[in-house]
Amino acid sequence: MVYTRKNQRDLTGAERRKFVAAVLELKRTGAYDEFVRTHIDHYTADGEGRLRTAHMAPSFLPWHRRFLLEFEKALRRIDGTVSVPYWDWTRDNSPASSIWGEDFMGGNGRRADLQVMTGPFAHSSGRWNVTYAMSETRFLTRDFGRPRDPVALPTQAQLDEVMRERVYDVAPWNSTSASGFRNRLEGWASGQGNERFRIHNRVHRWVGGLMLGGGSVNDPVFWLHHSFVDLVWSRWQQRNPGAAYLPAEPPPLGDAQYRKVVSRHQPMEPWGVTPAELFDHSRIYRYA
Amino acid sequence: MIVPRRVALRSLFALAVTAFTGGALGRIATRTTPGAPSGAPHDPLAFDEMYGGRRIRGFSGPGGTPVALVDGRPLHLMRCADGGYVSPIDHYASCPTPLAATRAAVDELGTAPLSRFAAAHGVHTDPTGGSPRGVHA
Numbered sequence: 001m002v003y004t005r006k007n008q009r010d011l012t013g014a015e016r017r018k019f020v021a022a023v024l025e026l027k028r029t030g031a032y033d034e035f036v037r038t039h040i041d042h043y044t045a046d047g048e049g050r051l052r053t054a055h056m057a058p059s060f061l062p063w064h065r066r067f068l069l070e071f072e073k074a075l076r077r078i079d080g081t082v083s084v085p086y087w088d089w090t091r092d093n094s095p096a097s098s099i100w101g102e103d104f105m106g107g108n109g110r111r112a113d114l115q116v117m118t119g120p121f122a123h124s125s126g127r128w129n130v131t132y133a134m135s136e137t138r139f140l141t142r143d144f145g146r147p148r149d150p151v152a153l154p155t156q157a158q159l160d161e162v163m164r165e166r167v168y169d170v171a172p173w174n175s176t177s178a179s180g181f182r183n184r185l186e187g188w189a190s191g192q193g194n195e196r197f198r199i200h201n202r203v204h205r206w207v208g209g210l211m212l213g214g215g216s217v218n219d220p221v222f223w224l225h226h227s228f229v230d231l232v233w234s235r236w237q238q239r240n241p242g243a244a245y246l247p248a249e250p251p252p253l254g255d256a257q258y259r260k261v262v263s264r265h266q267p268m269e270p271w272g273v274t275p276a277e278l279f280d281h282s283r284i285y286r287y288a
Numbered sequence: 289m290i291v292p293r294r295v296a297l298r299s300l301f302a303l304a305v306t307a308f309t310g311g312a313l314g315r316i317a318t319r320t321t322p323g324a325p326s327g328a329p330h331d332p333l334a335f336d337e338m339y340g341g342r343r344i345r346g347f348s349g350p351g352g353t354p355v356a357l358v359d360g361r362p363l364h365l366m367r368c369a370d371g372g373y374v375s376p377i378d379h380y381a382s383c384p385t386p387l388a389a390t391r392a393a394v395d396e397l398g399t400a401p402l403s404r405f406a407a408a409h410g411v412h413t414d415p416t417g418g419s420p421r422g423v424h425a
Contacts, residue, residue: 043379044366045366047366047368047369048367055379056368112399132405134377134403134406135397136402141398148395172369175369175382176369176370190370196381196382204379204380205380205381212378212380213376
């Protein structure tokens with residue numbers, strides 16, 4: 001049966017509670033931290049001369065689609081009525097938005113050490129101890145808008161610009177791809193200052209704290225962010241029915257991207273599924 | 289100037305760590321320099337400074353890749369296709385130099401020291417606490 005992912009702003013109080021309870025239960029069992037580790041393990045930058053799957057690569061979108069599906073499957077084993085809501089950051093773009101409520105994601109970090117002090121994921125609640133992170137912090141951290149060098153969330157106009165791309169991805173299939181939907185959505189760009197990180201990347205920076213680094217999955221808003229990124233891809237797919245995943249074939253021997261990126265029918269670690277197999281989600285979930 | 293107790297303690301800890309590791313590296317350097325020709329070229333990846341209350345150091349590692357240390361703990365720098373570097377603390381900005389990437393990491397690190405996971409990523413984190421092993425060969 002096809003289930004629905006909703007805008008988090010439309011969730012009822014009961015739906016918010018159920019989502020939070022399922023996430024906390026996953027954390028209690030230790031399963032949540034395995035998702036954190038999986039994300040850390042698959043971060044490879046594009047100048048490293050190695051295969052990269054999750055970021056700076058065409059498979060950024062299908063990799064995270066599958067990652068979300070695995071997380072959602074784990075949540076739904078706990079509560080079959082739960083799905084991963086999405087955070088439309090073009091609308092709910094302020095620290096005062098309801099997403100940061102005490103019954104849901106909790107609020108910003110405090111100034112002294114960026115520690116999140118409110119909501120179910122505050123360390124003081126006793127249920128959210130950070131296990132795998134790039135620093136020895138044990139508490140969730142956030143730094144909304146990076147006050148010392150302010151950055152704003154992406155706007156609808158900026159997202160519309162991304163939606164006008166007509167090709168899924170272009171060579172060299174990395175963070176320097178000058179056009180193509182994937183890199184425009186992932187958000188790598190040249191330029192100065194805040195221009196260098198856009199759309200998806202910009203949201204990680206706006207939230208700040210743990211969301212900025214290898215341990216970004218430690219912040220549950222990671223899932224709501226990527227649910228919206230996946231929605232944007234889904235809408236783009238609907239508008240561009242002929243635009244398949246690229247590259248269709250593996251870059252050949254001699255190409256700088258030989259064995260560095262996943263092509264349409266190559267399996268992606270750690271699940272062994274191909275981008276082609278993740279192209280159509282309509283039999284699993286839909287977006288409301 | 290009033291220095292909060294937490295900051296004061298952290299600075300003392302940082303000083304202790306850097307004093308210890310600095311000494312250890314000093315000994316290694318002493319042992320290796322006799323083989324090097326006098327007037328050896330300056331390491332282009334070398335830096336050593338206090339930044340944001342942390343001692344950050346960099347140098348060329350084996351194979352010529354940059355090594356960065358924050359208060360003596362390794363910070364894995366990854367090369368980007370645009371020629372810059374990202375660190376595991378800040379994945380979303382490619383910085384032009386190892387020094388810039390290390391400073392950017394300190395900017396976002398908050399008050400905590402680096403963990404052992406910051407020493408390597410893009411490899412499997414071993415839950416048993418052993419060395420990370422590569423999976424992308």
